[in-house]
Amino acid sequence: MTTVVKSRHMLACLGGAPAFAEPVFIGRPRLPEAGAFAEQVASVFRCRWLTNDGALVRQLEKRLRLRLGVGFCAAFCNGTTALQVALRSLDLSGEVITTPFTFPATVHAIEWIGLTPVFCDVDRDTYNLDPAHAAALLSSRTSALVPVHVFGNPCDVVAIQQLAAAKGLKVVYDAAHAFGVSCHGRPIGCWGDLSAFSFHATKLFHTAEGGAVVGPDAKFLRRVALLRNFGIANEEEVSGVGTNGKLSELHAALGLAVLDLVDGEIATRARLSAHYRERLGQIEGLRFQRLTPGAVANHAYFTIEVDPTAFGLTRDQLHAALRAENIVTRKYFFPLCSDNEHYRAVPSADRGRLGNAHEIAARILCLPCHGDLTGADVDRIADCILAIRAAAPRIRQVHRL
Numbered sequence: 231m232t233t234v235v236k237s238r239h240m241l242a243c244l245g246g247a248p249a250f251a252e253p254v255f256i257g258r259p260r261l262p263e264a265g266a267f268a269e270q271v272a273s274v275f276r277c278r279w280l281t282n283d284g285a286l287v288r289q290l291e292k293r294l295r296l297r298l299g300v301g302f303c304a305a306f307c308n309g310t311t312a313l314q315v316a317l318r319s320l321d322l323s324g325e326v327i328t329t330p331f332t333f334p335a336t337v338h339a340i341e342w343i344g345l346t347p348v349f350c351d352v353d354r355d356t357y358n359l360d361p362a363h364a365a366a367l368l369s370s371r372t373s374a375l376v377p378v379h380v381f382g383n384p385c386d387v388v389a390i391q392q393l394a395a396a397k398g399l400k401v402v403y404d405a406a407h408a409f410g411v412s413c414h415g416r417p418i419g420c421w422g423d424l425s426a427f428s429f430h431a432t433k434l435f436h437t438a439e440g441g442a443v444v445g446p447d448a449k450f451l452r453r454v455a456l457l458r459n460f461g462i463a464n465e466e467e468v469s470g471v472g473t474n475g476k477l478s479e480l481h482a483a484l485g486l487a488v489l490d491l492v493d494g495e496i497a498t499r500a501r502l503s504a505h506y507r508e509r510l511g512q513i514e515g516l517r518f519q520r521l522t523p524g525a526v527a528n529h530a531y532f533t534i535e536v537d538p539t540a541f542g543l544t545r546d547q548l549h550a551a552l553r554a555e556n557i558v559t560r561k562y563f564f565p566l567c568s569d570n571e572h573y574r575a576v577p578s579a580d581r582g583r584l585g586n587a588h589e590i591a592a593r594i595l596c597l598p599c600h601g602d603l604t605g606a607d608v609d610r611i612a613d614c615i616l617a618i619r620a621a622a623p624r625i626r627q628v629h630r631l
Contacts, residue, residue: 241617242554243625249614250556254607256531257600259431259438260495262487270483279479283459286482291442293489298410299417300425300444302451304458305477309406309428309441313339315457315475316424316443317374319450320400324371329359330568330579331587332378336404337567340376348372349568349578354586355520357381361389367578374400381562382434382530384413384522387421394422402426405444409435410496412526419444424454429485434499434530435492437485440477498601499529505605506532506597509612513619515541517593532599533562535590542622545593551618551625557611560596 240246261267274280287305295303306312317326317339326340330349340347350364359377375394377385385403394401401422405411409427411418419425422445429440443454456463461472510516517535521527536545543551545561552559566587568579581588597611618625 241551241614241621241625242556243551243618244621244628248554248556249610253556253558254598254603254611255558255600256560256596256598257432258602259436260434260488260491260601262484262491266487266490267484270486271480274479274483281476281478283476284479284482286479286486287477290437290477290482290485290489293486294442295444297489298419298444299412300419301446302448302454303442303444304451304454305437305482306441306443306458306475307477307481308439309426309430310335310339311458311473311475312428312441312443313376313402313404313426314343315454315473316402316426317345317376318343319443319453319457320374320402320423322373322400324373325369326374326376327359327364327367327372328376329378329380329587330566330584331357331380331563331590332404332567333406333563334567334570335406336376336378337570337573341572345373346371347376347573347576347578349573349576349584349587351584352380352587352590353386354590356383356386356522357519357590358383358385358522359390360586361386361393364390365393368397372397372399374402376402376404378404378406379408379411379418381519381533382407382409382411382528383519384408384411384418384421384525386522387413387418391421406430406433406441407530408528409433409530410492410528413522414524420446423447424450434495434528435485436488437477437481440481440485495601496528498603499532499599500527501605502599502603502608503529503532505608506599506612509608510534510615513541513616515539515619516615529599531562532597534595534597535593536595537593541619543618543625545595547625547629548615548618549595552611552614555614557598557614559598561591562594562596564591564594566591 403425405425406428458475
């Protein structure tokens with residue numbers, strides 16, 4: 231990991247040397263040995279088949295289908311396109327209920343294909359879409375739910391399934407964070423009608439850029455595959471409108487090499503997360519996301535909430551103080567999607583309807599958690615947080631906060 235500055239007498243925000251000599255980021259892409267990647271790429275160079283459903287894409291789809299325990303897996307160029315196609319494949323119309331506490335791509339995908347996003351407040355503890363609130367938002371125009379497994383923490387999939395079945399709704403999960411997760415004994419991609427994964431470089435499993443649509447029922451594969459490739463059915467037939475969502479062979483080559491490393495990455499992040507919880511669990515003013523009962527987690531992210539009164543500093547103040555120590559944290563997901571200028575005027579974006587989401591967004595902070603970190607790194611980060619809390623009055627005074 232990065233070099234640690236061992237000799238320091240005060241916090242960096244108060245004039246001392248930073249805890250780390252180089253930035254420590256919240257994530258780093260797991261990469262295979264160059265030779266392992268080169269072996270995969272060599273076959274691409276031999277056959278000169280670079281894209282359009284090549285052998286490596288098909289191999290990756292098969293391995294992912296087995297790894298994720300789903301009925302089918304269709305690889306895509308990115309997770310946003312995957313989500314757009316998943317929604318389009320179900321011939322939806324009207325309104326789609328979703329969460330404001332997510333990366334903008336979730337809501338943009340809904341809007342992009344001509345559907346109307348309706349923002350639903352989230353559960354205060356799990357951060358996921360609240361099924362009871364969703365039920366209160368249903369109208370004659372509602373056709374689907376698009377919940378997000380936030381930070382890889384599964385939604386209340388049973389309640390969502392019951393709501394969808396009772397009201398005749400489709401369910402498409404944004405599973406961008408949820409690679410390898412299961413809930414109530416079922417792989418996460420087997421809940422709902424379809425799920426979309428992201429394989430962006432920031433994700434636990436990645437292909438540099440990429441994604442996938444998966445589902446429990448293979449009957450959806452043909453429709454999804456047609457939409458992914460311009461609607462082309464064969465050399466002489468275009469069966470409908472489609473887009474170019476294909477994954478290249480070079481991206482698939484990287485994915486195949488990374489896939490062999492993902493279980494080790496999950497195990498390392500699990501140890502780091504447990505260590506964080508041990509070190510930070512008794513600090514007044516900090517709070518953790520509640521993990522969904524019955525879930526097997528992937529520990530893709532580690533987050534804390536900062537209570538400004540009990541901690542003595544706001545989330546933004548802690549964020550700045552940690553940056554001074556070269557500890558790079560992120561305020562996911564702030565601002566909320568409902569505060570985006572394109573959406574903020576819609577009725578469901580009213581702050582009064584989204585109290586939990588706004589409170590979480592104002593307090594959340596993602597800490598570094600990835601396979602290149604060590605327990606000693608986590609200790610140093612935790613020590614910095616403790617020192618910052620202890621020095622809160624002086625930090626406020628020096629920086630006039």
